[in-house]
Amino acid sequence: MATYSNQCAIVGVGENKRSRKSGATPLHMALTAARNALADAGLEANDLDGIMNYSTGGDSCPSHELATFLGCHPKYVKDVSGGGSSTELLIADAVALIEAGMLNTVLIYRSMNGSSGHQVGRGYDPNMLQEMLPGGSFLMPYGTASPTQWFGMFATRHMQQTGITKEHLGHVCISFYEHAQRNPDAFLHGKPLDMETYLATPDISSPFNIHDCCVELDEANAIIVTSAANAKNCKSKPVFIAGMAPRTTHSNVHYWTQVDEVASDYAAAELYRSAGVKPEDIQVAAIYDCFSWVVLRQLEAYGFAKRGEVGDFVAAGNLKMGGLLPSNTAGGMLSEGYTHGMNNVLELVRQLRHDYKETNRQVKNCELGIATGWAGPDMAGAMILRN
Amino acid sequence: MSTKTEYEKPIPLKNGDNQPYWDAADQHELKLQKCAACRSFIHPPGPACPTCGNPETEWELLGSDISATVYSYVVSYRPFLPGFQHDLPTIITVASLDAAPEVKLMANIINCDAKTVKIGMPLKMTWVDITEDRALPQWVSAKE
Numbered sequence: 001m002a003t004y005s006n007q008c009a010i011v012g013v014g015e016n017k018r019s020r021k022s023g024a025t026p027l028h029m030a031l032t033a034a035r036n037a038l039a040d041a042g043l044e045a046n047d048l049d050g051i052m053n054y055s056t057g058g059d060s061c062p063s064h065e066l067a068t069f070l071g072c073h074p075k076y077v078k079d080v081s082g083g084g085s086s087t088e089l090l091i092a093d094a095v096a097l098i099e100a101g102m103l104n105t106v107l108i109y110r111s112m113n114g115s116s117g118h119q120v121g122r123g124y125d126p127n128m129l130q131e132m133l134p135g136g137s138f139l140m141p142y143g144t145a146s147p148t149q150w151f152g153m154f155a156t157r158h159m160q161q162t163g164i165t166k167e168h169l170g171h172v173c174i175s176f177y178e179h180a181q182r183n184p185d186a187f188l189h190g191k192p193l194d195m196e197t198y199l200a201t202p203d204i205s206s207p208f209n210i211h212d213c214c215v216e217l218d219e220a221n222a223i224i225v226t227s228a229a230n231a232k233n234c235k236s237k238p239v240f241i242a243g244m245a246p247r248t249t250h251s252n253v254h255y256w257t258q259v260d261e262v263a264s265d266y267a268a269a270e271l272y273r274s275a276g277v278k279p280e281d282i283q284v285a286a287i288y289d290c291f292s293w294v295v296l297r298q299l300e301a302y303g304f305a306k307r308g309e310v311g312d313f314v315a316a317g318n319l320k321m322g323g324l325l326p327s328n329t330a331g332g333m334l335s336e337g338y339t340h341g342m343n344n345v346l347e348l349v350r351q352l353r354h355d356y357k358e359t360n361r362q363v364k365n366c367e368l369g370i371a372t373g374w375a376g377p378d379m380a381g382a383m384i385l386r387n
Numbered sequence: 388m389s390t391k392t393e394y395e396k397p398i399p400l401k402n403g404d405n406q407p408y409w410d411a412a413d414q415h416e417l418k419l420q421k422c423a424a425c426r427s428f429i430h431p432p433g434p435a436c437p438t439c440g441n442p443e444t445e446w447e448l449l450g451s452d453i454s455a456t457v458y459s460y461v462v463s464y465r466p467f468l469p470g471f472q473h474d475l476p477t478i479i480t481v482a483s484l485d486a487a488p489e490v491k492l493m494a495n496i497i498n499c500d501a502k503t504v505k506i507g508m509p510l511k512m513t514w515v516d517i518t519e520d521r522a523l524p525q526w527v528s529a530k531e
Contacts, residue, residue: 137402144493146467148463149463152461156459160506204463257490259458
């Protein structure tokens with residue numbers, strides 16, 4: 001059986017400066033992120049023989065266009081329609097292609113004007129959505145056009161069944177906002193959140209208020225993956241890919257027929273088996289956080305707290321620095337910014353490289369981390385990284 | 388008879404897979420697609436059975452007396468689509484049919500105080516005439 005174990009590594013990460021209004025195209029932002037990742041790795045653009053990208057509704061630039069203006073000529077480009085979990089799953093593709101001997105070094109990026117351009121959370125043209133989304137004509141006539149509503153349908157029932165309260169959602173938000181106060185590049189740096197304010201904030205769509213929802217911004221991120229052998233020649237400290245798992249569930253893509261399971265429930269076992277580790281071995285985490293409840297549901301799925309005890313786990317401060325599982329330590333998508341999951345992975349890499357050594361941002365002595373992706377309740381991708 | 392107020396919300400688009408469902412809805416009836424092989428209901432309708440993959444399907448008329456219970460729900464305080472600004476908060480539920488609990492139908496619960504909605508709450512289907520020839524299935528509390 002194939003094993004990922006440490007045969008490939010992430011050797012470079014980079015981003016552009018996130019903002020509400022970039023005044024730039026996704027191509028310009030992707031170029032900045034890619035050049036920063038190359039500089040981080042100590043590589044040249046011509047060292048890349050693969051470039052991959054994911055987008056939603058054509059909100060990015062194609063990989064060949066990025067390659068054109070990096071001035072390089074990769075053997076292989078790949079652009080997929082994706083979202084949460086695409087970071088992990090494109091890294092899995094890169095690992096497979098590298099292990100197959102087809103490629104040596106792959107750059108993966110996500111670039112989106114998520115604030116000034118196309119906003120995932122604020123609805124699209126209704127007739128386009130009816131035709132584009134599976135079963136769309138059974139959603140749009142009822143006003144069901146936002147992920148807040150799609151995932152909220154899972155949250156309502158799960159919260160009722162497991163005793164998760166609004167305060168528990170608040171603890172997720174407050175923990176991540178607290179991290180953002182240590183990160184000058186977080187969009188909500190300088191804007192801490194307390195429980196009183198959180199609970200006084202009215203819902204946009206139950207059970208979520210504005211703090212429970214990620215911050216949609218203009219941003220680009222890039223990650224470079226290469227073989228462990230090549231990694232030795234890079235400038236950065238390599239972070240090895242120790243295990244990965246993709247998973248799709250639900251017999252119907254119109255997934256509200258079954259809200260009691262999510263794909264992460266099934267990804268977890270395969271993930272830990274592939275890496276040969278257990279949940280209690282993990283020291284730092286990047287948990288996909290498009291919404292606060294999605295974090296709680298994944299903490300249950302990935303075995304960090306038992307079903308019914310997840311609320312207590314976060315209320316005890318375990319997602320904060322010094323907790324059992326410091327998570328989304330740059331602020332997460334709830335308060336740093338929303339790059340469709342990739343920014344949380346960038347932060348995980350930096351934690352595992354100990355980039356923040358001797359500052360209050362560093363998770364002490366962390367060697368093993370998890371990144372979980374959530375494209376929706378029906379689609380997950382996760383990986384375990386080690387330094 | 389009918390008021391001339393224009394309907395602003397999205398109107399269900401009929402296509403080759405879902406037309407019998409929406410045609411029945413226009414007649415204030417519920418009709419569901421069913422697999423000809425394994426007999427599972429298929430909702431939303433499609434070109435084959437998601438349970439067994441069989442491409443042969445048929446339609447079953449369930450009529451106009453449809454009861455269900457709330458399986459899950461959300462209450463939206465902002466409109467995410469045109470027209471919903473007139474109906475805030477909007478209650479959206481996925482309801483489990485009493486006659487076939489594995490079938491879950493998404494619709495609004497209308498004429499209902501959002502604070503009273505609970506999982507397990509009994510519902511009845513109603514049809515709202517939205518244009519001269521179209522009607523939309525909706526839920527109302529069965530207690531009314």
